[in-house]
Amino acid sequence: MTVTGDDTSEAAWLEDARPRLRSAVRVGPALARGPATIHYVADAQTRAYFQVGPREAFLMRRLDGARSLADLGAEYAGRFGRRLDAAHWQRLLGLLADRRLLDPAGPDELARMREKAELARRSEGRSALHWRVPIPGAARLVPAVGRRAGWLLHPVVAAPLAVAGLVVCVLVTLNWSALYAEVRPGWGVLAALLAWLMYAVHELAHGVACHRYGGLPTQIGVMWRFPLMAPYCKVDDVVTFPRAWQRVATAFAGVYVNLALLVPLGALWLWGPDGPRPLVAALLLSGATIVLVNLLPVLRLDGYHMLEHATSTADLQGESFRFAAAFLRHGPAGVRAYPRRARWLHASYTLVSVAVLAPVAFLVVRLWFETLAGLWGAKAAVLVLGAEAVLVGVLLRWWVLRRQRRRAERQD
Known part of the structure; x- marks a missing residue:
């Protein structure tokens, strides 16, 4: 990518060069991070993620193999008020090439980038108070689940179910003491197991929603976050979704599933037989707690991420x-x-x-x-x-x- 010689050779290189971003690479929307603006870049093949500024994102979106660097330079000058010379282009293209974001990229190179990204993901944020154990192959099952259960996320189905779940959640809150009085220790182990499974479905719903809008979870597994052990689903692709409502819907999907599960439980408590009422009461209390805690925007849970996506901010x-x-x-x-x-x-x-x-x-x-x-x-x-x-x-x-x-x- 090095250009030597006079201005004529440099101009000829800018006219002839037509680099192209690989089709698997997506450049996300603008996000405010403090006083700065950033964009996330995702590579669907290597599952690697990068952060760039608005100028780099502007150029990367236009690296389509059809326009020359001279054409892109003119667009850049019209947008940012200055034209890039060959040295600037060499630095940018060299960076993209090092990360294997440009065509062509060999399978061995992409495999090495994939391994590097996976290693970084596994070591990220590990401490005695917080670590993750991904389940091998679990994330690849999401598309199959989405094809069978994705209809539950359609607005025509999701809106009434979410409203009904909110009604049950309000009823649980108003009848908290009565429900708590019905809980029996003998049902504790089964109630805890079912509540854990409800939260596992909650996390899986994030992955299904991510797939619905064009992404794929990077990890599904079990997470230790002191003092709890819980399932988790990493939907890193959400930062590249172009529309804010898609990002908000992906973050809300887990809470939505918990709201939907509250509907049959509420019906059982109101009109069902007396035998399983202690179990139903415990599940209603745990389900409503999951919903209310997750919606708090001051905790780094679903409500917080919904607020981040709605305001197009990062961290x-x-x-x-x-x-x-x-x-x-x-x-x-x-x-x-x-x-x-x-x-x-x-x-x-x-x-x-x-x-x-x-x-x-x-x-x-x-x-x-x-x-x-x-x-x-x-x-x-x-x-x-x-x-x-x-x-x-x-x-x-x-x-x-x-x-x-x-x-x-x-x-x-």
Whole structure:
């Protein structure tokens, strides 16, 4: 890709070169990440994902093998006000070639990229508090499941089922004490197993929705997230879906399935026989809890991702906390680089998070203090809480530094 010689040879190369992005490569929509705008790039063959800026995304979308670099340079100049020379093109095309995003790319090269991407995915975010065990071949079963059960995601079916599930969820909330009184310990193991299976279907629904809109899950398996063991489904392709509603629907699919499962359970509780009522009550409580917890936008669960996709943002929570920290350290000058929309969005999310999490944290600390004081006395309870606060502060600092290091590595 190196061009040597005078301006004539450079111009001839720009006129003749017609690079083409491989058909398996998709460039996602613009997403706001703090003060910047990014695009995700996905390779459906290697399952590798990259992050680029708006200028690179503009050019990559136009690498179709029909237009020359000179033609693309003219379009680029009309959009960004400057024309790219051969050196700029060589850097961009060299980067794309290194990642095997251009045609042609041999099967051995693609296999190596696939192995590298899978290794990175397996090692991502592993710690004593969080790790994943993917089930081999599980993600490849999603298209078959989608062909048989995808009709459940059609709006004509999904809308009334979701509304009916919300009605049952409200009824469960209003009758929480009565349902809890009906739960019997003898049904506990079976109720826990069925609730776990309900959540497995929840995760599978994300994969089916991802496939419905043109993607495919990268992993399906079991995840340890302290203190729970739960199924998971990674739908990384969602960041390349062109329409926000497709991304929101994929994030909502799990909650939708839980709402749909609440409908027959609600009918059984209202009109069914008395024998299985303790089991039905336990499943209604667990199902409604899954729905309500997942919809909270301050937790990094479905509701949070729905909000991210609806606002076309990336890492909304982390960027909001960085925004708040910059504002607290430097005042308005610290957030001047953020566009107006980003300032409003990050400030709103931070305020909502504080409004939701602060009372919850206060109640948890109060309950824990009262428990410790009842065991060892008030002074000992204060010492224990103080030590725990220091430990939490150290862990949070380690977590922040770790995220900053990983973010710097991704940018490199």
